[in-house]
Amino acid sequence: MSLSSVLIQFTNGLASASSLFLVAAGLSLIFGVTRVVNFAHGSLYMLGMYFAVWLAEKVGFWAAVPLAAAGVGVLGLLIEISLLRRIYKSPELLQLLATFALLLVLKDAALWAWGAEDLLGPRAPGLAAATEIFGGAFPQYDLLLIVLGPLVLVFLHLLLSRTRWGLLIRAATEDREMAGALGINQRWLFTSVFALGAVLAGLGGALQIPREPANLGVDLTVISDAFVVVVVGGLGSIPGAFLAALLIAQAKAFCIGLGFSKATLVVEFIVMAAVLVLRPQGLLGRPAALPRGPGAEEPPLSSPSPRLLRAWGILVAALALLPLATDGYALVLLTDVLVFALFAASLHFILGPARLYSFGHAAYFGLGAYAAGILFLQVKLPMELALALAPLAAGLGALVFGWFCVRLSGVYCAMLTLAFAQITWSAAFQWDGLTGGSNGIVGAWPAPWLASKTAYYLLTLLACSLAIAFLWRAVHSPFGYALRAGRDAPLRAEALGIDVRATQWAAFSVAGLAAGIAGAFYAFSKGSISPEAMGIQRSVDGLVMVMLGGIHTLTGPVWGAALFTWLQDAAARNVDYWRAAIGISILALVLALPRGLATLAQRRA
Amino acid sequence: MKLIPILTLLLLSGGVHAQTIKIGELNSYKTFAAFLEPYKKGMELAVEEINRAGGVNGSKLEVVSREDGGNPGDAVRVAEELISREKVALLTGTFASNVGLAVSNLAAQRKILFIAAEPLTDKIVWENGNRYTFRLRASTYMQTAMLIPEAVKLKKTRWAIVYPNYEYGQSATASFKKLLSQAQPGVQFVGEQAPPLGKIDAGAVVQALIDARPDAIFSSLFAADLQKFVREGNLRGLFKNTAVFNLLGGEPEYLDPLKDETPEGWWVTGYPWSEIKTPVHQKFLAAYQKKWKDYPRLGSVVGYSAIYSAAYALRKARSTDTEQLIAALRGLEMSTPFGPIVYRAVDHQSTMGAYVGQLSGKGGKGRMVNWRFADGANFLPPFEEVKILRKE
Helix, strand or coil: CCHHHHHHHHHHHHHHHHHHHHHHHHHHHHHHHHCCCCCCHHHHHHHHHHHHHHHHHHHCHHHHHHHHHHHHHHHHHHHHHHCHHHHCCCCCCHHHHHHHHHHHHHHHHHHHHHCCCCECCCCCCCCCCEEEECCEEEEHHHHHHHHHHHHHHHHHHHHHHHCHHHHHHHHHHHCHHHHHHCCCCHHHHHHHHHHHHHHHHHHHHHHHCCCCCECCCHHHHHHHHHHHHHHHHCCCCHHHHHHHHHHHHHHHHHHHHCCCHHHHHCHHHHHHHHHHHHCCCCCCCCCCCCCCCCCCCCCCCCCCCHHHHHHHHHHHHHHHHHHHCCCCHHHHHHHHHHHHHHHHHHHHHHHCCCCCCCCCCHHHHHHHHHHHHHHHHCCCCCHHHHHHHHHHHHHHHHHHHHHHHCCCCHHHHHHHHHHHHHHHHHHHHHCHHHHCHHHCEECCCCCHHHCCHHHHHHHHHHHHHHHHHHHHHHHCCHHHHHHHHHHHCHHHHHHCCCCHHHHHHHHHHHHHHHHHHHHHHHHHHHCEECHHHHCHHHHHHHHHHHHHHCCCCCCHHHHHHHHHHHHHHHHHHHCCCHHHHHHHHHHHHHHHCCCCCHHHHHHHC | CCHHHHHHHHHHHCCCCCCEEEEEEEECCCCCHHHHHHHHHHHHHHHHHHHHCCCECCEEEEEEEEECCCCHHHHHHHHHHHHHCCCCCEEEECCCHHHHHHHHHHHHHHCCEEEECCCCCHHHCCCCCCCCEEECCCCHHHHHHHHHHHHHHCCCCEEEEECCCCHHHHHHHHHHHHHHHHHCCCCEEEEEECCCCCCCCHHHHHHHHHHCCCCEEEECCCHHHHHHHHHHHHHHCCCCCCEEEEEEEECHHHHHHHHHHCCCCCEEEECCCCCCCCHHHHHHHHHHHHHHCCCCCHHHHHHHHHHHHHHHHHHHHCCCCHHHHHHHHCCCEEEECCEEEEECCCCCEECCCEEEEEEECHHHCCEEEEEEEECHHHHCCCHHHHHHHCCC
């Protein structure tokens, strides 16, 4: 690279950093105050783009930008008042489920309103050309973006440090309970913060239309980038978000400039993993204040009654007899349900009893699936042996990654698991020789005696119910008690001689192993494995299943998995806008049963 | 006189049966909506035409269409449902390579015919080819090969390449390098950019390409990536003195959104729908516009021809038996809006062609000029090479 191109790539990085910062700042604000991980933030950004393209035709680009931002702000206001306000008191992460459902609904709404074709916006009038800098042509509009990022940073800083509203925001970010106790009306504070965050997302989207067409894929791209920026910068820290945006945008620009464009797939996650391992609270974040009192206490899990155990026994027996009634599609669908039930139960094993949040549990599912395929097709092991050994690869992966992850807590832990999952995913995606690259591995079918749907279903039923039973048993074993003690009162647990971190590490590894079993069975039921098996979507699906079923119950995740898999299957078959249908169903469930499906059974009991 | 064909039809069908033959179709309708909405319209038009003309073998044709969720795992489940619950006679559809390959593999396992309509991957008929899978569209290799004659004519020596980092882009790049080096010894490849699909950092990529100082660029970008690349390239003057070849760049799905950004003179493969005057295409165009009040995209032609492929195969086989359908499709000659095609017996690839031409953006709307039709049959490797690739 010549000096001129180094400087131009640096300037490119500055422009990208500004765009990234706008959307991340809103997310950070919202999280800081409301503790909501707003999954739909990328959707608000996407709507900002669509609004702006649509308005630009009518009122011109420059008027369209503020109008679009304001429009998204109003939408944010409505979302907060009609939905989020009802579920602030629900278990943590349930808001994640609600905003995930919102993402599905908004995506289909945009498809319905603007159609499937990408909409390229106009160039910005007055800044439509390039200007000569460092001996190369550089778009004038990008120069504006470079200025805008810091301007917004300064504006937010002044807003937060010089106004009464900002003071309240800072107080609420620092200590929500205390702010409430001092008589601050939290309702409107939360609403206004959410609306401001939405305005920033909408503004970020609207400002992007001269550089990028409005399209339906942008919501997920943006939300994962924004999460990374927010966490690297330190949750709730606006200057941190700016710094992180700068760091990540420059890392990307120079990967491309130096000829390592393939690395852009994963560079942000490598940066995030490095930052979180070295500085767990993010670049400018402050360590979270310890919760007062005994912390969020959870009702202890009671041992299952003999009646309940009998009921589960009957259910499994009924499932085992099902092939007598059908040998058709029901078995295929139920095989999927069983696999995902185990996957959800394994995720719940660390999410519930250990409260170790994981946004990257698909990594272990995928490791199990890939190991099965590789052992069978490349190492040429017999299929039965491949199936039996594959979960060990997932367990091993969890053992390594878990060592780092259990050192963090809350969303930081979740994001580190996500970073590891994405790094594993990109290895599977790039390593053509071993994993088949983006196509994946094709041709992993069960041995002849298992080839019939019935035989494979029965084996899956046996393995998954045993594994789930083992996980449930473990929660009620001394190990499980130690785990829950570490969750509810870490200091007291330590004082009793429990090594909380080691217990969590062990739990993380066991959960990875169990997810690996699910993955291996998944691989042979599909005959092929591709990188999606360990993508973000799979991790999110797992979370949705656990949340749907109810995180505070042991059996809920299994019901959640069954419901979600069935819902996906049925909605995709019968409804055109099936994503919206799933989203609306989830929203309805969240509002009706904020503590999950399993509470239905409990209420009756 | 008109009675005679109707009577023969009645005789052939053995009376008026309300029977239907089901074709199972699955696709990533929500993931690649821009391509697949017109595709579905093309498909529905074909079904309507076929049934109006009396159906197939005396039965009406019914397409059972499903969303495959855009990933192989869900797609396999959906295909299983079509096979075991809907009892379809054959499968068709799919878009992305990984989904196409997974369904093709399932078809071999469950011993059912699969006509892969859109996946472009070479592997589906070559390395991973199986006797149950046929593919309609001109593959990545074929479309790349179609651009080679023009690329050679320019006698450019310094080439840079940009492609989306997954199977399609990777194999387009590999084929292009191989074919160009054979046709033009001494050609240099001076830069390579592989941004992730849908996430191109266009400013930085364009700058990196400028730094490589190429005479010509080969790109296989499409959709949002292509639009970002074009706008940044136009702004930063990357295309001023550089010839550009872009696979798929002339397909209305990807060309129309460019509007006044359409770069002048790029060589592309695509579909100049408004200018093709052959009788078969005129007929298709009129019927499509009458039914949908919209113009066809490339996807429309693919969906339309996929259903006709199934119908012709069913007709020739006079049966829904998989083995007989395979025998019927091998060497099947049929007509499409792009002209006649043959499903080659050697690798189950159809010889469907594509249009090769240059882009022009006069009047704020992109179109293809100087175009010609490239018959797919002329851009496939020799039988011997194919046989080595197919490990049957």
